[in-house]
Amino acid sequence: MTTIMITGANGQLGSLILENLRSRIPAMHIIAGVRSAPQADHFRELGIEVRKVDYDLPESLEEAFHGISRLLLISSSHKDDDVRLAQHKRVIDAAKQSGVRHLLYTGFAFPQQSADRSKPGNVHTMTEQAIIESGLEYTFLRNALYIDFVGVLGLKEALSSGELVTAPGGWKFNSVGRRDLALAAAAALVEEGAGSRIYELTATHTWDFADLAEVLTEVAGKPVVHRQDEGIQHWIYAFMSQLDTASTSGDLEQLMGRPVTPLRDSILPFIV
Template structure:
């Protein structure tokens, strides 16, 4: 069996590959990267590295050759038109290379969103299904990283987190949880033509967030709703389904998703 991972030197790809090393022999893993320099640690371990550039269709077919499973990590390009073209290149190459199973990192509950990004992921899913290749869609929740825009350190110093009015609920989790789930699917047989919503086991609120902040900081932190708050992230959050949850991740990794308290530790400097 050969497991090919695109974007293997990126944040998510690195986490997935490192988890996979605990589950399968390294000679079954192929790391596909755009820059070989970023993959030097893999080569030093003895992992096969191949050049793979979504903008270079000629690089993809040879990169995917012999893949029993291809993990296609979605493009991070900010232009959706370019991103969709890149995705098309990958899908076409996967079909030409006769990939046996195509796994794709999608977006959680894209049908319920009203912005282009989740719809692009949905369009990519449909394109993959049209190839006839057995697929697995790993629909990732919005990463917990979004709280980095909320300046939690300042909120702790002030003893107050201010947010716009609303009944805010979130399904966000750390990339590490998503990596664990992806590695489990890659290492196990099956999961053919399945879609997994990889979210928190239960939704959390800004009240939960301030409680976790207070516990970590060992000082009171209150929550205040303020209609004058101006931050692009809230407009984005209102246009996606950031609150629906599933037990798919919990079943794949054999435990609940990481607690909110543990998840926010990297974003609080104490």
């Protein structure tokens, strides 16, 4: 049977994927790749083998990937994209040398292409290109912006004041929660059949800040209105402007086998 490894297994997304994977295949066929093995005892208690996977230690990666059929590379969280790309390439090289048959990678949904072909893309598109050039069979899991971004919008304050204030713009969002993305990733990890695939893992319909205000109104039991204010300054808006947060796809629901979690349920953890 196929042996599957998830790197970054101690992270929020990785641990959720492992949780979903356990309901699909026996624990003996799952391997948790972690940077700090002593912090992974909870996986061992579930019968899951733990191996040290440090993107900065290339000499250890080939050994860690030995006997792995399908490897999920969860993108590095390092803040320097040059470092991230170097880390990813070490994993790709080691996977090929170790005989991994299929490499899965988590990037961003609907990556924007630069009009200037001479300029390199972002870290995710360059990682995808490196995987393609490796000759490995691949699956690109292009995740929408995590719904977590609402945590910086002052939702609790909006419930109290009756006003959700955001920076100006025609913002639309295809965002979903990690639990939905993890369920889809687990399904992709156990997919049968050969060949490479690309999944755009987004909501099937966009929502905007007016929709968010409606949900807050429902939760609060009193009106919450949305207002734009040019004085609002936060790094999240500059970050979101670099992403395609408006395009949608049915890939996520197809992999999950159910609809995406409703907006109301997705934001509840950020307002309770």
